[in-house]
Amino acid sequence: MHLEIQSERNGSGGSVVVAGRFDAHESEPVLTSLTALLADGVLTIGLDLSRVDFIDSTGLAVLTRVMKRARESGGDLVLVAPSTPVRVILELTALDKAFVVSEVGPDIAVGH
Amino acid sequence: MSAAVNRLDGGEVSAETAPPVYLPSQLDQLERYRQWATTPLKVDPVLSVVIPAYNETQRILPTIGAVVSHVCSLEPSWELIISDDGSSDGTRRIVRELGLVNLKVIETPTNTGKGGAVRRGVQAARGEFILFADADQATPIEQLELLLGPVKTGEADIAVGSRRAGGADVRGRSLGRRILSDGLRRLVKLGFGLSHGDTQCGFKLFSRDAAERLFAVQRIDGFSFDLELLYIASRLGLRVVDVPVRWFDSPGSTVNGGRDTLLFLVDLGRIRLNEALGRYRDPGHCRRNREGT
Numbered sequence: 001m002h003l004e005i006q007s008e009r010n011g012s013g014g015s016v017v018v019a020g021r022f023d024a025h026e027s028e029p030v031l032t033s034l035t036a037l038l039a040d041g042v043l044t045i046g047l048d049l050s051r052v053d054f055i056d057s058t059g060l061a062v063l064t065r066v067m068k069r070a071r072e073s074g075g076d077l078v079l080v081a082p083s084t085p086v087r088v089i090l091e092l093t094a095l096d097k098a099f100v101v102s103e104v105g106p107d108i109a110v111g112h
Numbered sequence: 113m114s115a116a117v118n119r120l121d122g123g124e125v126s127a128e129t130a131p132p133v134y135l136p137s138q139l140d141q142l143e144r145y146r147q148w149a150t151t152p153l154k155v156d157p158v159l160s161v162v163i164p165a166y167n168e169t170q171r172i173l174p175t176i177g178a179v180v181s182h183v184c185s186l187e188p189s190w191e192l193i194i195s196d197d198g199s200s201d202g203t204r205r206i207v208r209e210l211g212l213v214n215l216k217v218i219e220t221p222t223n224t225g226k227g228g229a230v231r232r233g234v235q236a237a238r239g240e241f242i243l244f245a246d247a248d249q250a251t252p253i254e255q256l257e258l259l260l261g262p263v264k265t266g267e268a269d270i271a272v273g274s275r276r277a278g279g280a281d282v283r284g285r286s287l288g289r290r291i292l293s294d295g296l297r298r299l300v301k302l303g304f305g306l307s308h309g310d311t312q313c314g315f316k317l318f319s320r321d322a323a324e325r326l327f328a329v330q331r332i333d334g335f336s337f338d339l340e341l342l343y344i345a346s347r348l349g350l351r352v353v354d355v356p357v358r359w360f361d362s363p364g365s366t367v368n369g370g371r372d373t374l375l376f377l378v379d380l381g382r383i384r385l386n387e388a389l390g391r392y393r394d395p396g397h398c399r400r401n402r403e404g405t
Binding site: 021023024025053054055056057059060084085087088089090091092093 | 141142145170171173174176177178180181182185210249252254284360361362
């Protein structure tokens, strides 16, 4: 599955849902989507990863970059309901300690 | 927008204060992974997964994460073997530092080529079924069940992931690679009588017996080893099934069209020579003859 992306802004918060394979081929549109929200004044973004079946090092670098940028502005990038593969990958790369993980996600859905 | 995300807007949750939160359906999967990661197998595993790796510090951890999370949800009795091929970038170190007790790192001091790395990994494997999968997850590990099925039921001795079999889903393969692959496929069919649509896909599963017989005589260290394996399998009368798989082009591929085509052609000659010199005789057959059975 190619990556599907859907984003939404609500007040000072934003939500992005991605689904599929989050790899180097697909990282640019995710980065664009997330940074567009930050540039638009959004402080904290909830990124729903519940339907991501694989994330590679480029995808992880995108998450880290956006998280740092959001925190510099007093906000954050919150990883919402990561799938099991994503959780294990975050754990093995020790990035699970760097991110905030939340169980409840944005109320928009991709692919329905 | 859900209340949860609005709640986070206030910045009250931080990495230091927020414990990891798991959905109930994930707890079992994560528990299986943690058990596999910390409890050594007491008996030989059902499945071995062999991943050859050469200078893979960028890709190996996500690949290991995807493989372990999926295979642990499928089969508790399995081992992961990373067959490092003389990496100089710290691949061995970062894999060892994971401390996963059922993950074995095989090493060699020099870079021999993918065929050598796969051979050493498979020969170290203890599983009843042995999968080798590329380090880039070009064929996602979720395709494992498709290959395991026919070998587990005894329908085949070897299941080969194929990007050309009907039903395969191939994404991002460049025109150059498609043309190169088609040309080599025609050459293989003409020169060796092999009708496999895809000899080179880095996703193949063997029964233990088939793996022992094949890798005891397999000799090519470079990337043509896939073709050599299938040729030996046909000589030994092993049953091979092509299984359509999903495949994603992976950035960072080290395939070089001109150089690799030349090496492939040289290897075709080497396979023919090895055959003429009797190097592909079934080791089981030779042993049985020596033992007078």
